[in-house]
Amino acid sequence: MRIGVVEDDDGVASALVDALEANRITAHRMARGTELLTRHPDFDLVLLDLGLPDMDGIEVLRRLRQVSAVPVIVLTARDDERSVVRGLRNGADDYLVKPARITELLARIEAIRRRAQRASASSTDLREFGDVLVDLSGRTLEVGGEQIQLTTKEFQLLAMLVDSPGTAVSRQHMMDHIWGDAFVTVSRSLDVHMTALRSKIGRPGLIETIRGFGYRWTGEQ
Template sequence: MRVLLVEDDDRLASALTTALARHGHQVVRAGLAVDALRLAGGVDFVLLDLGLPDGDGLDALRRVRQVSTVPIIVVTARTGERDVLRGLRSGADDYLVKPFRTSELMARMEAVVRRGTRALPARPQVVTVGDVRVDLESRRVTVAGREVALTRREFDVLAFLAREPGVVRGREEILDAVWGDPLLSASRSLDVHVAGLRSKTGRPGLVETLRGTGYRLGVPEPS
């Protein structure tokens, strides 16, 4: 297999490259998240470290999962239960904590391959609610044909809700997906961005609040 190894530690990367080559795999090495995103589409398997110099590997994992079903095993020093759950919920097929034996890594890779490739969920590229149009690919939002300028985080919140219109998303779920940290639920960051969405679009009903639960995409009335 052609394996993408995303690891910034040169010594570990060298050892893993040798082990993978010994088992007949061709290794492509990347030390940055941006390179992982660029190369993931051309390989058969991805081994992904989370502590990368240019960003959190979880964000890279989520972005790869939006467009690819390539098998991914997270290989990291993060041992917390919350880290493991976040990795698996973000789309990893398995989670392996450093240090580990190369024989265990090979066995886990074989197990993931045996399970087969997951189906990539069919998701709309453009979502329309009332007179609001959300283009998920181009990251453009228009209201009654007028383009609305949103911040990156405002659009990410709206896009997360728009991918499954009508589905209620919990506060921690949104914060984990957009900010990468569900503990931000103690702050008002999400509320501020939702208020910004309502104000900038002029559609207060675009994002509905369900007290004690979370948010969902509503069907706003034209003003």
């Protein structure tokens, strides 16, 4: 398990990293929220302080949730009810007040890990829409019984769309999630890959363009 520790206090961060690694958990310390926003794909879980030097932790959490579902445990000195509520409402999976007991922190990490495993085990990896079949685990696409070869990014785009049919997915979310950097603009590259994906599927109407926002998998041919 890889955990990102977002903490600007050197002493606290060092103690957390040492405790995690003593329990065979790989930990990487970051002192700024912006670093997490660019490195979030590297981690299976994040420990997030709210009092960061570059931006408030709640804002970091809000921006992170626009591009990633990585589990987050807020670990902060703020113990007022308003901060707890804001943290949970903005996407935190758990909230702990410093100084946290390591045994309790490890138990909460394990609880989140078990929930993620159960959710993964209960979900199906096959998506079927008429004669279009997408295997998310096998990373394959079949149209009319014929297997269609896709590039890595083409399949990633397809997977994002078919995993939530009928749900509008923003261009920004696609770029952040697939190209892995919340601050890199790759709009033209997205257009090229989306055009190629539509051409390979060959079923007009399956992918709907939402002008000024993004795309939606309609499932309708």
